[in-house]
Amino acid sequence: MLGEYVHHIDFEENSDFVIIYGPNGVGKTKFLEIIHALSRVNAATLSLLPFGTATLSFSDGHSITAITDTHDEEGDSEFDAFVENGQKRKIRFELHFEDSEKDSWLYSGDNFEAQLIENTTYRPLSSSPEIWEDRVDQELVSLTELERRFPDFRDREDVPEWIERFRENSFSYLIETQRLRIEQYIGASRRVAANIRPGVRRKQHDTKISEHSSTMKALVNRAQTEHSRITQQLDRTFPNKVLAAPTSETVHADDIRIRFDEQNGFRSRLGRVASVALEDELSLPTRDLDEWELRLLSLYLDDADKKLAPFVKLLRKIELLEDIVNSRLLNKRLQVTAGEGLTVRHETTGRAIDLNSLSSGEQHEIILIFDLLFNVPEGALVLIDEPEISLHVVWQLAFIPDVQRVAELAGFRFIVATHSPQIINDAWSHAVRLGPEKASFA
Structure with missing residues (x-):
């Protein structure tokens, strides 16, 4: 990572999670992003991430490795020249099998953003390049969401069949620190845009919690x-x-x-x-x-x-969602019904509470647990970055046990990156420290 660190983690036998922690600057977030991009063989994203070599090894004996053009066979790195002015690097992928067979593919770059501009009406906001606006109806979406909508704009080069097979059988799900913040930013931007463009008819777009x-x-x-x-x-x-x-x-x-x-x-x-x-x-x-x-x-x-x-x-997942979320909410109760989907009511009066009026912490919890239960495919590896954001201490202490309950029902393993000792709590046997031993991580 950044030419300074070599990070390595293992899942112990019969263990369903790993926690990584360490001081700022050791690359916890980037480490998760690299794992996610490599598991999906997302070459364009990997070409912009700070690493020399990354390898994922699987229990059946095969492994996949990504090697950047700043990292040669002997292991020398030239990170001083890393991605200047948005320049992307070449990535060589190698799939190794237990019997020493090897497939390889060299990725030489693509132009996803240029494809968006050429083929769609979306344009990046000058104030936040991660957020793009549709010039026709003023919809605001994140670049990550556009990658989901227009997957064909990525990796335009001929992709070998073994890459496609690997993608079909390898699942990871990244829950980023900034996800809820981006949703809030988009909501605020919509309100501002509506005020400064009174003559424009805007298409209505649900918030994330309304979508759920x-x-x-x-x-x-x-x-x-x-x-x-x-x-x-x-x-x-x-x-x-x-x-x-x-x-x-x-x-x-x-x-x-x-x-x-x-x-x-x-x-x-x-x-x-x-x-x-x-x-x-x-x-x-x-x-x-x-x-x-x-x-x-x-x-x-x-x-x-x-x-x-x-x-x-489905009912087991719904009941677990209600159980976990309702242990967090104060004087409110979440309930699932066929007619209304997710509803929140005041515990005493029974008055319905608009989902979008919940606090950022409450929304974050509902969105997170919902995603883990209903959007993560069975057998996936879930990567959760800094879950302590918007969580008070009591919620942090319950976080790992609750996600374990979800993982057991939904059938996935997970890695959590955190700064919080309260997130780790009594799970130190599952924790892996990244970076210098003497540096404080909290």
């Missing part, structure tokens, strides 16, 4: 649609399954009663979230059930499990 509320509604509605499709299919075939069921199969009454209790409990929890036509809870008689009744009920329960399957993991 809309996404939540879409997720619940999608599960409802799938539930309806499965229900129609199973109801048509149920009579045939009853007639074809083997009469010699043994079904235990205790198992049936346990399954009924579990299903009824799930229906009660789901009914608060999803507006689906769920069957009324069935109360089983206290008498002994005949064998034919047990077999029929077993078939019914099997079908009911399949009908409810689209909601199972």
